[in-house]
Each structure stands twice: as structure tokens, then as C-alpha cells.
Amino acid sequence: MKTKIVTTFLLTLLLGIAVKGQEKVTSPEFLKYTNSKWVDSVMKSLTPKERIGQLMFVAAYSNKGIEHEKEILETIQKWNIGGLVFFQGDPVTQVKQMNSYQKQAKTPLLGAIDAEWGLGMRLDSTISYPYQMALGAIQNNNLIYKMGTEVARQIKNTGLHLNFAPVADVNNNPDNPVINYRSFGEDKYKVAQKSIAYMQGMQNAGLLTTAKHFPGHGDTNTDSHYKLPQINHSLERLNNLELYPFKELINAGLNGVMVAHLNIPALDASEKPSTLSKAIVTDLLQNKLGFSGLIITDAMRMKGVTNNNKPGIVDKEAVQAGNDVLELTQNVAKAITEIENAVKNNSILQADIDNRVRKILAAKQWAGLHNYKPTPNKNLVHNLNNANAKLLKRQLVEASLTVLKNDDDVVPLQKLDTLNIMSISIGDSLTTKFQKTLGLYDNVKHFNIGNDINPATIDKLKKAINNHNLILLGIHDSSAFPKNKISFSNTLLKFIEGLPFNKTVVTYFKNPYSIAKIKNIEKAKSLILTYQDSKTTQDIAAQLIFGGASANGKLPVSIGSKFKAGAGLTTAKKIRFKYTLPEDAGLNSKTLNSGIDSLIQQAISNKAIPGAQVLIAKNGKVVLHKAYGTHTYSDTTKVKLSNLYDIASVTKISSALPALMHLQDANKFSTEKTIDDYLPYFKGSNKAGIPFREILTHQAGFSPWIPYWQNTLRKNGSYKWHTIKRDSSARFPIKITSNMWLNRNYKKKVFKAIKKSPVSDVKKYKYSGLVFYLLPTIVEEITSTNFVDYINANFYDKLGATTLTYNPEQKFSHSKIIPTENDFLFRHSTIHGTVHDEGAAMMGGISANAGLFSNANDLAKLMQMYLDMGTYGNEEFISKNTLKQYTSVQFPDNNNHRGIGFDKPYLIYKGENSNTAKDASKESFGHTGFTGTMVWMDPKENVLFVFLSNRVTPTRENRTLYKLNTRTKIQQVIYDAIK
Incomplete structure (x- = not known):
């Protein structure tokens, strides 16, 4: 007896200073309903035994089947228990069960769950947020508050009202087997701050909370689930460290505390678990710290409290200690009987029971149970896993x-x-x-x-x-x-x-x-x-x-x-x-995903394309990156994000054009100079003296294209002996197919054909790809470097664009490359692994007109560099001024909408006949490709769109993709998702 008096005196003395700081304790909001009309009416309806039943919370599972449900229903009906604590299962079943249990309950049930890191801790098909140790690393506590509000929303949507969180233990023992990663850390101040942020987020969203494990379970190396841990710290240490977060939470309006099963001699000289200690629950928590909210025991089935304590008796002692709620009572019948007998012999006062029941009922009213309505479960899993909930998880992880x-x-x-x-x-x-x-x-x-x-x-x-x-x-x-x-x-x-x-x-x-x-x-x-x-x-x-x-x-x-x-x-x-969710960049994921998915499916169903890759980025954040369909119509091989597509004319802005801009920044190229300035071969031709500014904007009057391959054929369809052979040799080293090898001098014939081709005297927009066959040579003449080596070294390698390449079959297996056309005119085979464009094929696959292959992701890196006005990866590739010049309309007075090399929106929008979506800005730019590809960048909205397909499979005559207008419709979906 003397030991207890000394302990109480020291406790009062040491906590005296703390108590003075408790003057501004914020009472839990729910206590305002303690004497409400509804609580009064419920109290009048309850028998003494039913009031005791309100103190009992039993375990419920949504994955244990019908027998378990019957057992719970029987307990509810027989003992009028106060609540249920849900454990493993799934959310839909849990809601159905809780609705059923509430229907049978005389007094509405308080539904609780131990969801420290969200519903995913207990239920499948739900979100798990980071553990509290990870949250402890976060510097922005507003994120933790936001997590609290979201966890509250999810828990309430599953029919529950109380979360046994946050964990307010200061974990300063690395060997702690039970708290450890569940704690915010070892700094008491940060533990308190983050606990309050989490608590307030939940409570402000209408969820009851329970801070645990009072008076502090952080410095133990014993798991109280299996054995009673002992904490041998002094009163001073406990007051200054372990108790600190709980005191701060109480001051902040915490509405629940869970008491741990601990043996703490400094607080109670007996060997009782703290859950059964009046000195800890009543004298310390309620009287000294001023806590007036719900006091809940840790699970009464844990061995930390059940060892050497009989069912029923241990529950009675927990009530005598001052607890309001007995969590997971092992035997409800024995517990009620023991407590009933204690009331009869005045070791527990009926007034104390009534006050605790009023407190529980007040919490129920605060949670809305006085106007109980069944919880809906329609679209529940989707609602629990909505885009904002998923994005929050990613934000928390990144911040940690x-x-x-x-x-x-x-x-x-x-x-x-x-x-x-x-x-x-x-x-x-x-x-x-x-x-x-x-x-x-x-x-x-x-x-x-x-x-x-x-x-x-x-x-x-x-x-x-x-x-x-x-x-x-x-x-x-x-x-x-x-x-x-x-x-x-x-x-x-x-x-x-x-x-x-x-x-x-x-x-x-x-x-x-x-x-x-x-x-x-x-x-x-x-x-x-x-x-x-x-x-x-x-x-x-x-x-x-x-x-x-x-x-x-x-x-x-x-x-x-x-x-x-x-x-x-x-x-x-x-x-x-950054690869993330649409909401991270301000887009609506439902609008974006469903809109694009349906348009791609429409294209595939109508055989406009067998498959595709789509990448969309906003503000440098990739918000959609998907692969659709199959390689060909007759193939079951699904398109993967790693597959390479022939990007056709998108090559124009992906190979020589960036090289020219790079060289212009180095004062080695100018759009005001002419072909013959860089290729003397063209001096005296009808193309001499025409500046590149006109040529690259398709303003020069050049012919659209030349069917070079036709010059290899005799009238009977066979190849001329000096053009193509079935086997390679020193004279025929250029591979077109495995049994087609082109003469090494044929490139000269291409140049000659371009040189001789007519030039219109009328200077107006007329699309021509001729100069793009010459550009690689021009780059080589300026740099004295192999063209492919130059663009690899100055662009692709630095960007990490490892699939952006010419002649992909030299680096990748055919299984990684999407085939294009079945060519019955020139190559007499399926084009797979080599460029679709005949002219580019005859240039050894290397041309600025066509020839590049890539997956959407690697191509997007180059395009994002353009969108970022020449920088990517903290490296400048092209100056801002040069990019602005090339991406601006050059001859608007001549009704030419093109930039230098880049396509631009039509000067006047033409509805479905336009080359862009209606909401694409005039500042936007990009290019399309014959194989069904499209890239487009909009600086105004900072949006990037990449679309890769092989619409020429099995034949180029298939123009359904154009008729459906799939690409620009997808582009419009992006703007709709931004709206």
C-alpha cells in the first residue's frame, strides 16, 4: 500500500508541470451529445444488462462465411453489444454484413477497424497507404492530414465509424517487434505533429479515431500479442518522452485512446497490465492528463492481458480500471456476468456504467448513427480506389x-x-x-x-x-x-x-x-x-x-x-x-482513359488498325502510356509498350531536322542558305538558290515525291540487272529484303532524279518529301561525321531514346518490331524490320523522309525536348530561339500553315477535315506519318501526344483510320480531360 501511495505522489509531482499545460485541453467534439435527446431516449430503452453490453466490441470478418455471420447476429441480438471490429475480408461483403447486423441491432452498432495504413491493412481490393515510419520521413504534414481525410472517406464508405489509429508510440527501440515500422519515428515532437495531422484529417472528415498504444509501446522488445512487455523507465522519462505525443493529441481534441497491455512499474507498482490499471487508466489518463474521450482497451484476447487472467474477470477489471470499451472480449457472456455482479456488490458503480454508455452513444450520434441509413455498395470498389485516392498514395510515397x-x-x-x-x-x-x-x-x-x-x-x-x-x-x-x-x-x-x-x-x-x-x-x-x-x-x-x-x-x-x-x-x-496518373497533371482520368480506349477500340473493330501505342504527357508528366490490340489482324501477339513501330514521316522532325537546328545554333547551318550552298552538286539546277526556309516549309514548289523503285523494273516486272540482285556483294551491298540487294551507286540515281525533278514557278504550299532524302548527306557534309552517329551522339543517346533507330532489325528481334505492309509491287514480301517507304529503303534504310523506328516512350523524349524548348534531362539540345523559329508559321500570307519542318494547325479550322483537334492552339506543332503515326505538341497547354500504329497493314489502301479521324479525335479527348 505504501508503494502505491509513493508512486501516486511522484506521478502527481512529475506530471504537475504537464497538467498546468493541460488547461487548454480540447474536449472531443462528440461529447456535446452526451445528454442529447437521442442519447436520453436510448438510455431509457436499455436494461442494465444491455447497458453493459454496449461496452463490448467483438471481432467480425467478412471472409469467414455464413456460420460466422450467424454467430455475430446471435451475439448482437442476445447481448446488445456496442460495436463490431472488422478484420479480414472484402469491402462489398463487409458493407452487406454491416447493413444486416445494423438491421438486427436494437441499438445502432459502432463499426470499427484497425486500419493504420488504410483499408488495405484488412480488406482486399482496397488501398494500402505507406506505413507510419515512411510517413515519418515526410516533411509536409498537410499530406498526412490529407491521407487522414481520405482514409476516413474510405472507412465510412464501408459502413464503419471508428479507426484504431494513429499509432502515437515513439519507437526508440530498433528491436521492437510490434511497433517499429508502425511508428512515425523516434522524435517525440515529430511523432506528435504527424499523429495530430493524421488524427485531425480523420476526425474533420467525420471519423472517430483512437490514438494508441497508451502510455507508450515504443521502447519494448516484446510483442504484447504473445507476452506482457515490461517498461522499466522512470516517471520523468515516461512523462518527457512516451507520454508526450498523447498529451499533445489530447490537447488537440483527440476523441479516443487505446490502452496497451504493458507492465510499467513506475506508473503502477503492481504487475497488472496497464489495461487493468486504475492508476494508469483513471488516475493518469483521465485525471492527470484530462482526457475525457473514449478509452478503449487493446484487444482483450491478446496474451499480454489474458495470461494468468480468466475471461470475464479480466473484462471486469478493465472496467474497474476506467476503460469505456472492451475490444474483442473473449467471452461476452462471462464478461457481462462478472460486470453485472460487480455492480451488484458496488465494486463498479451503476453510475459509472451509465456515464460510459452515454459517452459511447454520444460517439454514435456524432458518427450519424442516430439517423442510421444502410450503406450503399454500388460501385464501391471503384469508389474506394478512385483516381484521387491512388494519386494520394503516390504523393505520399514520393514525399517519403x-x-x-x-x-x-x-x-x-x-x-x-x-x-x-x-x-x-x-x-x-x-x-x-x-x-x-x-x-x-x-x-x-x-x-x-x-x-x-x-x-x-x-x-x-x-x-x-x-x-x-x-x-x-x-x-x-x-x-x-x-x-x-x-x-x-x-x-x-x-x-x-x-x-x-x-x-x-x-x-x-x-x-x-x-x-x-x-x-x-x-x-x-x-x-x-x-x-x-x-x-x-x-x-x-x-x-x-x-x-x-x-x-x-x-x-x-x-x-x-x-x-x-x-x-x-x-x-x-x-x-x-514523370510517369504518373492524369490527376497529377490536372486531367480527369475517366474522361481521358475511357475516351481514348473507346476510340482505339472503334478503330480496331473497324479494321482501321490492328493495334497501337498511345502516350500522353502534360507538364512533363506521362499520364497515359498504353498499348492496344495485336501486331497484325491475323496475329494474336499483343502489342507491348516495348514494341517498335515504323514512324514514317515523323522521321522528318526526328532525325535531320533536330540536327539542322543544332547546327544552326553552332552557326554551321542557316535556313536562309540554299541546297547548293551545302551540296555543290545542285549548282546550276532548278533548285539552286532556293532557301531552306522555303524548302522546309514546302513552299518551294518541289514535286511531292518520286517513285524511285519503279526505275529498277523492266516492262515484264523483273529487276534491271544493274539495280537489284538476289544476293549481296561488294557492288550490291544495300539490303532491301533478304533476297533483294541494291546497287551501291543507286543513291546517286536518287539524287539525280531529285535534281532533275520539276519545280513549280508558283510559290505556295505543296507538300514534298524530296529534300529530306538529301538532308542526311547535307549533315554529313557540314559535320564530316556519319549521319546516324551524329544524331545518336547529339540526341538519342543523351535522351536515353534507345529504340529510336534506323534499321531496327540490326539491333532487335522481329518479335519486338511491328510489321507494316504486304508489298506485292516492289518487295513481294511482308515488310517487317525494314522501312516501309520504298525511297528510304533504297537509301539503305537511312533517310530523313522516313526510316526511323521507335516505341512511343522513346519518341516522346525527343518530342518533350521540343516542347520544353530544347531542354531535357537538365541538358540543352537546341536553343529556345531556334525552336521558336522552326515551330512558327513562316508564310501565313501565302495561306501556308507550316513551320520549318514541323506541321502546324490549319490557319482556319476545317472541322473534321482539319489536321488537329479543334482545341489545339495555334502555337501547337507536330507531324503525321503514312503508316498511321502522329506526334503533336501544344506549348499553350504543355501537352504532348504520341500515336503509333500500322494502318498500312496489310495494305496501304486501307484509309479507314483517316475516315474515322481517330488521331485528332483522341487529341480532342486530351483537351476535354483538361477541361
Whole structure:
């Protein structure tokens, strides 16, 4: 007895200062209903036994079938329990069950769930937000508040009213087996701030909350689910640290506290769990800290409280201690009987029971249960997973990313043309989402190793490591939750520890505490923490490395002696594409996705195209990147995002044109000069003296095209002996097909045909591709460099556009390349892996008129560089002034709408006969291609549109794509989605 008196005295003394600070305690809002008419009427309707029943909350599952439902219904009807705590299952079944349970309940049920990181913690088909440790790294607490409002919306939409969150424990024990990653961290101030943000977000959105695990479960190495942990800290330490977040939450209007099963001698000298301790629940929480809201026990089936305590009796003791709600009572009948007997012998006062029931009913009224209506479940899964909810998850993940090291500012990666990159994913034997996203930015050689690494694999990896100058290492977590442990074999661990960290960027997808168990990892060139392993964290971490995302997270816990809490570097802002959701760029995802999907499906159904790739970006954010259909109509091979299409005339603005702009910036080319200035061969011709400004805007009067291939044929359809042979040789080295080889001098014949072609005296818009056959040679004459080498070195390699290439079959298998036409006139075969345009084919596949292949993603990088007025990846390719010149209308007075090389909107919109959507701005520019391709950029809205297809399959006579006007209709959908 003396020990208890001393403890109480010291507790009062030490908390005295804190109590003075409690004068501004904000009472929970729901308490205003404690004596409302509805609460009064319900109280009058309840028998003493039914009032006790209101204190009981039992476990409910939506995946245990009909027998479990019957058991719950029987409990509700027999004991008039106060509420249900839902666990595993699915949202639709949960709503149906809760509606059914409410219908049978005499008193409306309070529905609760333990959803610390959202419904995904318990229910399938729902969203899991980052664990609280990841949230602890976030610097903007408004994001955490926003998460609170969204979690509240989702929980309420599943028929529930109370979330057992936030976790307010200060985790300062790395070996804590039960809190750990569930805590905001080790800094009490930040734990308090973030707990309040999460709590207020939920409560302001109409959800009851419960901060836990009072009085602080952060410094234990025992899991209270299995054993009663003991905390042997002094009163002063407890008051200054463990209790601090709870005091701040109480001051901020917290409406619920969950009491943990802990043995804390400094607060109660008996060996009772804190849940059963009057000194802790009543004297400390209510009287000293002034908390007047709902007090809820931790689960009464946990061994931390059930060991050595009998069912029923333990519940009675929890009520005697001062708890309002008994969570997951093991035996409702025994609990009610014991409490009933305690009331009869005055060890529990009926007035206390009534006051607690009023408090519970007041919470129910605040939650709207006085006007209960069944919860609808129509479109529930879609509503729970709406675009804004998904976007919030991505925003939270990005904001949590923590860069602990970044020597020489290696992240984000720059100068891609100097890097030879390999990725190694540890702990996952299949190509990871992390690796797939890395591949969107550059050519990355991927390696995957599991825990069973063998010497042969190690040797292979060591050779690869020697051949690459940058390693992107992903260390993954195969466990369901990020525990503080390393389960790698000694062989694998030694392999990791022996890596050349001076050229390695490490992305750590595991619990940050476990970093302390890996030697040398702190020597990495860059070290990135994601706190957990998921497709979202992998995706965004990969984007961070290449500059599609940025990081400013701060480490919420210390990692041994390697890194202290608060560590974290800020990386450069976005410098390359960010792959994200439409809402992230201000577009409506439903309008965008459904509109484009339906138009593509219409085109495929009408056999306008067998398949397509579409990429849309706004503000440098890729908001749609999809592949549709199949390679051909007769093929079942689905189009993948990695497949290459023949981009046809889009080559015009993707090859020689950027080279000319680049050379103009270097004062080596001018649009005011003429063909014969750069190709003396044309001096004296009808094309001499015509400036490139006129030629590249199709203003020069050149002929549209020349069927060069027809000159190879005799009248009987066979090839002239000096033009094409069936086999290659020194004289016939130019491959057209595997059994068609062109004479090495035929290029001269093409140039001669262009030189001799007529030129109209009338200077007006007349589309011509002739000069584009000459441009590669002009670039070579100016630079003394092979044309392909020049554009690779100055553009494609730097952009990471690894599929943007000529003659793709030299680099890629045919399975990766989409076929085009079945050519029965010239090549007498299916065109697959080589350029569709006959003239370009006869130039060895290398022309500025056509010849380039690409997937949508790589082509988009070049186009985004244009849209960003010459810069991409923190590198300037072309000056802003030059790009503005080339993308501006040059001869509007002559009714010519073209820019220099670029197509532009018609000067007057012509409805469906226009070349762009009606909402495309006059500043926009782009190009289309004969194979059904289109790229278009609009600086006014900062929008990029890439459309790749093979509408010429199986024949170029198929013009249905034009009749349907699919491409410009898709373009209009983009503007509609912005509206």
C-alpha cells in the first residue's frame, strides 16, 4: 500500500508541470451529445444488462462465411453489444454484413477497424497507404492530414465509424517487434505533429479515431500479442518522452485512446497490465492528463492481458480500471456476468456504467448513427480506389523517399550517353517493377538474384559489373511487413558487401533499421530509402534515380552508428518524364482513359488498325502510356509498350531536322542558305538558290515525291540487272529484303532524279518529301561525321531514346518490331524490320523522309525536348530561339500553315477535315506519318501526344483510320480531360 501511495505522489509531482499545460485541453467534439435527446431516449430503452453490453466490441470478418455471420447476429441480438471490429475480408461483403447486423441491432452498432495504413491493412481490393515510419520521413504534414481525410472517406464508405489509429508510440527501440515500422519515428515532437495531422484529417472528415498504444509501446522488445512487455523507465522519462505525443493529441481534441497491455512499474507498482490499471487508466489518463474521450482497451484476447487472467474477470477489471470499451472480449457472456455482479456488490458503480454508455452513444450520434441509413455498395470498389485516392498514395510515397547519400549529386542521373548501366535486384528472381521503370529512361541491363545465389551466378555478375560503370542495386523485401531483419544467406550478404559501392546507387526497399546489418552499404555512391517494398515504391524510386521524381524525406529513426534521425538530402527537381496518373497533371482520368480506349477500340473493330501505342504527357508528366490490340489482324501477339513501330514521316522532325537546328545554333547551318550552298552538286539546277526556309516549309514548289523503285523494273516486272540482285556483294551491298540487294551507286540515281525533278514557278504550299532524302548527306557534309552517329551522339543517346533507330532489325528481334505492309509491287514480301517507304529503303534504310523506328516512350523524349524548348534531362539540345523559329508559321500570307519542318494547325479550322483537334492552339506543332503515326505538341497547354500504329497493314489502301479521324479525335479527348 505504501508503494502505491509513493508512486501516486511522484506521478502527481512529475506530471504537475504537464497538467498546468493541460488547461487548454480540447474536449472531443462528440461529447456535446452526451445528454442529447437521442442519447436520453436510448438510455431509457436499455436494461442494465444491455447497458453493459454496449461496452463490448467483438471481432467480425467478412471472409469467414455464413456460420460466422450467424454467430455475430446471435451475439448482437442476445447481448446488445456496442460495436463490431472488422478484420479480414472484402469491402462489398463487409458493407452487406454491416447493413444486416445494423438491421438486427436494437441499438445502432459502432463499426470499427484497425486500419493504420488504410483499408488495405484488412480488406482486399482496397488501398494500402505507406506505413507510419515512411510517413515519418515526410516533411509536409498537410499530406498526412490529407491521407487522414481520405482514409476516413474510405472507412465510412464501408459502413464503419471508428479507426484504431494513429499509432502515437515513439519507437526508440530498433528491436521492437510490434511497433517499429508502425511508428512515425523516434522524435517525440515529430511523432506528435504527424499523429495530430493524421488524427485531425480523420476526425474533420467525420471519423472517430483512437490514438494508441497508451502510455507508450515504443521502447519494448516484446510483442504484447504473445507476452506482457515490461517498461522499466522512470516517471520523468515516461512523462518527457512516451507520454508526450498523447498529451499533445489530447490537447488537440483527440476523441479516443487505446490502452496497451504493458507492465510499467513506475506508473503502477503492481504487475497488472496497464489495461487493468486504475492508476494508469483513471488516475493518469483521465485525471492527470484530462482526457475525457473514449478509452478503449487493446484487444482483450491478446496474451499480454489474458495470461494468468480468466475471461470475464479480466473484462471486469478493465472496467474497474476506467476503460469505456472492451475490444474483442473473449467471452461476452462471462464478461457481462462478472460486470453485472460487480455492480451488484458496488465494486463498479451503476453510475459509472451509465456515464460510459452515454459517452459511447454520444460517439454514435456524432458518427450519424442516430439517423442510421444502410450503406450503399454500388460501385464501391471503384469508389474506394478512385483516381484521387491512388494519386494520394503516390504523393505520399514520393514525399517519403529519403536520400541518405548522394555523392557528386549522382542522383538524378545526368549525361546518359556517358553511362553504361546495369541493375541488380536482390531478393526477387523476376524482373521487378523497379527494373521495368528504370528501363523507361535508358538502356539498362537487368540481373536478378534470389537467396540461393551460387558461384556461377556470382562470376557472371562480377564480369557484368566490370563491364558497366554504374550499378543500380535494388535490395528487396520478401516478407509481408518490413521487419528489422536480414534473411539473406551468408553468400549473398558477402556478395552485397563486396560490391564496388563507389559506382553503385543503392535503393533499399526494406526496414531502414536493417541497414545497420549490412557492412559497407554506407559507402554507396547514393543510398535511397523507401521504407517498404511495393510496386508503387519501386516505380517511384526508379523515377527518382532518373529525375522523374524528387526526394526531400528525412530519416525518422537512427540507423545504428551509420545514420542519425533527421538525415536526408534534397535532390534536384524533376528533369525527365514523370510517369504518373492524369490527376497529377490536372486531367480527369475517366474522361481521358475511357475516351481514348473507346476510340482505339472503334478503330480496331473497324479494321482501321490492328493495334497501337498511345502516350500522353502534360507538364512533363506521362499520364497515359498504353498499348492496344495485336501486331497484325491475323496475329494474336499483343502489342507491348516495348514494341517498335515504323514512324514514317515523323522521321522528318526526328532525325535531320533536330540536327539542322543544332547546327544552326553552332552557326554551321542557316535556313536562309540554299541546297547548293551545302551540296555543290545542285549548282546550276532548278533548285539552286532556293532557301531552306522555303524548302522546309514546302513552299518551294518541289514535286511531292518520286517513285524511285519503279526505275529498277523492266516492262515484264523483273529487276534491271544493274539495280537489284538476289544476293549481296561488294557492288550490291544495300539490303532491301533478304533476297533483294541494291546497287551501291543507286543513291546517286536518287539524287539525280531529285535534281532533275520539276519545280513549280508558283510559290505556295505543296507538300514534298524530296529534300529530306538529301538532308542526311547535307549533315554529313557540314559535320564530316556519319549521319546516324551524329544524331545518336547529339540526341538519342543523351535522351536515353534507345529504340529510336534506323534499321531496327540490326539491333532487335522481329518479335519486338511491328510489321507494316504486304508489298506485292516492289518487295513481294511482308515488310517487317525494314522501312516501309520504298525511297528510304533504297537509301539503305537511312533517310530523313522516313526510316526511323521507335516505341512511343522513346519518341516522346525527343518530342518533350521540343516542347520544353530544347531542354531535357537538365541538358540543352537546341536553343529556345531556334525552336521558336522552326515551330512558327513562316508564310501565313501565302495561306501556308507550316513551320520549318514541323506541321502546324490549319490557319482556319476545317472541322473534321482539319489536321488537329479543334482545341489545339495555334502555337501547337507536330507531324503525321503514312503508316498511321502522329506526334503533336501544344506549348499553350504543355501537352504532348504520341500515336503509333500500322494502318498500312496489310495494305496501304486501307484509309479507314483517316475516315474515322481517330488521331485528332483522341487529341480532342486530351483537351476535354483538361477541361
